Amino acid sequence: MALTPIAGIGSIGGSAATAGSKAPSGFGDAIARGIENVSNLQSAADGALSTFAAGGNVQIHEVMAATSKATLGMQVMVEIRNRALEAYQQIMNIQV
Amino acid sequence: MIDPLLSTMEYALGGLQARTDALADNMANSNTPMYQAKRVHFEEALASALQNGKSAPDTAPYAQRGLAIPDSQGNTVHLETEMTEMTKTALARQTVTAGFNYKIGIYKLVAGK
Amino acid sequence: MSGGPFSAIDIALTGMGFAKYWTETVSHNIANINTVSTFDNPFRARLIVARPIDPSSLTGGGVAVTQIAEQQGDPAPLYQPDSPLANADGYVAAPVVDLAGQMSDLILSSRMYQANISVHKSAREALESATTLGRS
Numbered sequence: 001m002a003l004t005p006i007a008g009i010g011s012i013g014g015s016a017a018t019a020g021s022k023a024p025s026g027f028g029d030a031i032a033r034g035i036e037n038v039s040n041l042q043s044a045a046d047g048a049l050s051t052f053a054a055g056g057n058v059q060i061h062e063v064m065a066a067t068s069k070a071t072l073g074m075q076v077m078v079e080i081r082n083r084a085l086e087a088y089q090q091i092m093n094i095q096v
Numbered sequence: 097m098i099d100p101l102l103s104t105m106e107y108a109l110g111g112l113q114a115r116t117d118a119l120a121d122n123m124a125n126s127n128t129p130m131y132q133a134k135r136v137h138f139e140e141a142l143a144s145a146l147q148n149g150k151s152a153p154d155t156a157p158y159a160q161r162g163l164a165i166p167d168s169q170g171n172t173v174h175l176e177t178e179m180t181e182m183t184k185t186a187l188a189r190q191t192v193t194a195g196f197n198y199k200i201g202i203y204k205l206v207a208g209k
Numbered sequence: 210m211s212g213g214p215f216s217a218i219d220i221a222l223t224g225m226g227f228a229k230y231w232t233e234t235v236s237h238n239i240a241n242i243n244t245v246s247t248f249d250n251p252f253r254a255r256l257i258v259a260r261p262i263d264p265s266s267l268t269g270g271g272v273a274v275t276q277i278a279e280q281q282g283d284p285a286p287l288y289q290p291d292s293p294l295a296n297a298d299g300y301v302a303a304p305v306v307d308l309a310g311q312m313s314d315l316i317l318s319s320r321m322y323q324a325n326i327s328v329h330k331s332a333r334e335a336l337e338s339a340t341t342l343g344r345s
Contacts, residue, residue: 042202046101049195052188053108054146055139057213060191061339067198068343071205078205176229180222183333184215190340 034080038073045070100151102199104142105192107152111138112189114157119182122173130170132161133178216268217332223262223271224325230274231257231318238311245301247294251284252304254311280305 045066051058115136125131138157145153164172213219238254246252256278263270282305290299 045198049192049198050101050104050146052195052214053104053192054143056143059214059339060187060336061342063191064194064339064342067195071198071201071343074202074205078208174226176222176225180218180329183329184218187215187333187336187340190337194340194344 031080034077038070038077041066041070041073099199099203102196103151104146105196105199107138107142108192109189109196111136111142111157112185112192114138114159115185116182116189118159119178119185123175123178126171126173126175126178127169128171131173132166133164133172133174134159134161135163136160212266212268215336216270217335218329220269220271221325221329221332223273224328225322227257227259227272227274228318228322228325232315232322234277235311235315235318238306239308239315241304242306242308244304245287245289245292245294246304248284248286248296248300248302251302252306253279253281254304254306256280280307 045063048058048063048066052060052063115138118134118136122131122133136157136159138153141153141155141157145151162172164174164177166172234255234257241252241254244252257274258276258278260273260275261269261271262273284302284305286300287303288299289295289301292301294301
């Protein structure tokens with residue numbers, strides 16, 4: 001019994017690799033930028049909080065807005081991490 | 097390992113608690129002759145510690161007496177001032193507590209709750 | 210003085226302090242409505258003069274007492290020959306106090322105090338709601 005070879009996988013992989021090298025702003029870059037954004041939001045929130053704690057000239061609503069933004073950013077990032085992990089596990093479970 | 101901001105906020109909460117106690121003492125003594133109102137200071141020490149790259153100063157908050165104009169009995173407690181300081185202290189504590197919860201929330205989020 | 214997270218509350222406090230001082234001054238003036246003295250040194254009502262704090266800053270810093278003036282005018286003569294303060298003709302100097310003006314100042318100062326309490330309360334409520342910002 002002759003099995004038909006699975007064709008096309010190699011070419012798909014090849015095209016994906018070339019696409020990745022051609023466009024530098026891929027998924028990885030987007031993630032890196034996202035992480036940087038979240039990191040900036042957190043430094044802003046931490047800075048506002050420590051300034052406020054030391055009696056500095058920062059308004060309460062500024063502190064609260066900064067911490068809310070940082071929390072939201074972190075929630076989004078954790079969610080993306082969870083989805084990416086899920087996708088990775090789904091791929092790993094594909095029966096070949 | 098512990099987040100330096102948590103230590104900063106812990107110090108601030110301690111200072112705010114000391115201030116609340118001092119204000120309560122002031123109000124209780126609003127009719128005591130020769131009583132000089134206490135003012136708790138910690139922000140200046142905290143600010144200079146932060147500037148020197150430390151998360152909190154080594155010194156505890158301290159109280160200072162006097163500075164206000166005394167009434168005919170030599171008492172320097174002004175109830176309006178004490179009430180205003182009380183309000184400000186409560187608001188600052190609410191904000192710092194919210195900051196504490198924010199920081200803990202971030203860690204919980206990363207640790208997967 | 211101005212700026213900072215609690216400037217609205219602090220400014221209201223300066224208003225309260227001024228109004229209290231004003232009320233105390235009016236109280237002093239009215240308390241001395243019968244205080245007679247010699248003509249060279251009659252009792253004169255104290256009039257406080259307000260000054261804005263930090264008026265050039267963005268929000269201003271509140272109000273302060275800048276000086277205490279004395280009510281001008283000649284004291285009315287009162288015939289009290291038995292008074293040790295009486296002059297050779299038997300007259301003493303009545304206090305220089307405009308009672309009607311002091312009564313209206315009393316109403317104004319008490320309204321000013323209440324108005325600043327309202328500002329204080331409103332600012333506190335605004336800041337309290339700010340502390341719940343971003344919390345569901």
